Structure formats: C-alpha cells, structure tokens
Amino acid sequence: MAKHQLVIELPENASLPERVQQNQALLRNAIAVTLYKLGELSLEEARNLMGLSRREFEEILPEYWVTMMDERDFAAEQDAARKLSA
Numbered sequence: 430m431a432k433h434q435l436v437i438e439l440p441e442n443a444s445l446p447e448r449v450q451q452n453q454a455l456l457r458n459a460i461a462v463t464l465y466k467l468g469e470l471s472l473e474e475a476r477n478l479m480g481l482s483r484r485e486f487e488e489i490l491p492e493y494w495v496t497m498m499d500e501r502d503f504a505a506e507q508d509a510a511r512k513l514s515a
Contacts, residue, residue, distance in 0.1 A: 461475045461479050465495065466493075466495045471505065472486065
C-alpha cells in the first residue's frame with residue numbers, strides 16, 4: 430500500500446492536548462476509523478494501518494461510534510468463506 434502523509438494546520442489559538450501531541454497513534458487511529466466508516470478503507474486496510482488484529486479492531490470501533498461491518502465488508506467475508514469451503 431502506498432503511504433501518504435497528512436499535514437493538518439490548526440489555528441494559532443487551537444491547541445492539542447499533550448497526550449495527543451505525544452501519541453500520534455491516537456490521531457492515526459481516528460483517521461483510520463473515519464476512513465473505514467466512509468468506505469475509503471476496507472476493514473483489513475484500517476486494522477493494518479492501526480496495527481491491530483481483527484478482534485482488537487472490532488473491540489475499538491464502538492469507542493468511535495462505528496459499527497463493525499458494512500455491505501462491502503460483508504461481501505468480502507462471503508467471498509472469503511466461499512474460497513475456504515471450495
């Protein structure tokens with residue numbers, strides 16, 4: 430997967446909490462979950478970006494008010510099940 434860099438400019442009066450400044454994983458995870466929710470990343474791509482197992486990814490989604498599976502993921506799961514049973 431090609432990597433992209435994201436630069437976000439904030440107004441001078443805006444500040445990020447210290448823990449966010451020191452832990453870029455919080456921002457990366459929020460972006461990964463948002464892109465997953467928007468359908469721009471698959472479940473697999475989002476969890477890989479976050480460095481999580483599928484189970485860990487499933488467990489973290491409710492923290493972002495996101496449901497686990499959409500139609501695209503369901504279709505991918507069906508395809509994977511068909512391949513395993515063949």
